Amino acid sequence: MASNFSIKHQPGFTAIAATCFVVLYLPIIVLVIYAFNAASSTSEWGGFSLKWFQSAYQNTQVIDATLRSFQIGAIAAVLSTIFATMAALATTRTASYPGLTFKYAAINQPLMVPEIVTGVALLIFFSRIKIFTGYSGIGYLVAAHTAFCIPFAYLPIRARLENMDLTLERAAADLYATPWKTFRRITLPLLWPGILAGLMLAFVISLDDVVITEFVKSGGQDTLPTYMLGQIRRGITPEINAISTAFLLLSVAIVTLFFFVSRKRD
């Protein structure tokens, strides 16, 4: 056999991988380029311009939907991360106890059901509550988003906890620290990267949601994705490209941050 025989080589695999990476990024790059198009069609190039960003910025519906997305995302991310942290503390670093498997299943349940089914279920349930209580505010969206963000926030927090042994906490307890003090001074600082990662994941997941929001929202409660879906269905202008580009930039920034936070520990 030739001396440069590589055991890792498989014919064609590199070519397929290269194609995949190009194909993954090409549409996104085209989308971004056309956001800077001066022409009002998305098929010909009319020179560089920022006018679609300007028009998106001056569109009150867009700003309104963006603010609502951030508001729901922030509340849902914080709530789901707090709940997920508590749940992770309750389900890790212990011998198996009655109900542990049930908890795993319950926490991951939102991941197992197609979004459309959850959306329909919430539409039915919340419309009942709306009739019953007369309240039709943003609370329903926050509740729905918090629920489906919990399993995502739970993942990195649980992973981090499982890599932390109890030595330091036991040492603190031996030195007469109260359980609360042990938690605040030892557990929480060690767990912090996991919590941050969970928070960012939850925020991104909430910002991305289309299906469940589409079914749960009342009139005038569009988030940015549901507003964009409505616009795309009606016909497309480069303004959607501009909004998408801004949105993309934000997602990339959060993912980059996430990547560094969750990789740094080793």
Place this chain on the structure above:
Amino acid sequence: MATAEEVAKAAERRDVRDRWLLSAPALLVILFAATGPLLIVLVYSFLTPGAYGDVKWQFSSDAWTSVFLERDIFDDTLSLAAAHVTIFWRSIKLAVVTTLATLALGFPTAYFMATRSEKTRDLWLFLITIPFWTNLLIRTFAVLQIIRNEGIVNTILLKLGIVSAPVQILYTDTAILIGMAYVYLPLMVLPIYASMEKLDFRLVEAGYDLYATRFKVLRKIIFPLVKPGVIAGSILVFIPALGAYVTPSVLGGGKNMMLSNLIELQFGQGRNWPLGSALSITVMIIVMVALLAYVRNAGKSGVRHG
């Protein structure tokens, strides 16, 4: 006097109780805004549709009958509901083909990533993670712009003279397929990569030492070892593909409905909430069957990674 054993038991009971209290908020939120409402869907599927949406509280199994069957308005006979069967068939077919397509593309990609040097691996992982966390609607919209009649694909084909008129891709099943394969590809690559990263290449080397061909090494050594990742990836792609809503809404136009569009219709113009509920439960049953098959398969393939 309490014995040491009793004290220990009491402490253990307290620990379990505290752990239930700690997990209570998460469990309650999920019960309220995810799991609980699913049970209501089941109840609704056995009720009678109201005239203006919602339901009348009157038992009826009509919704379940009309998932696959339709009643003739003249002689009351039941026959197969062709429209529903078509949509079920299309959804399952598209979900399966999407899973296979992402597997065919994702497996080599994951292999490529896992065989890079320790340092550059993180970069490739990062490159696959970005689309994964990028808004699905935006990515679908990006595909829409590429495959439109005036899009870059058709422009290039026309300029090269390969076709004389734009190829109509948008608003066909092919468009939905392309879109779903595009948006779900990272979901296939990531779990396969996770398995592949732990692959012990000494086993591959042993295979070559025993004169196995490259294909044989792939089939008999690499594939069995990363099978858990392959199964996980397939499930992660199949479930959202079966219930896909955004992709068929944006790329399929009005005509090429998938299950989710059919369900949405019942809650909109269709005004048949019980049928919508029965259809939703049916989708869930299909997903559950797929998950069960996964669990059984994962249990059977006893290959474990260190």
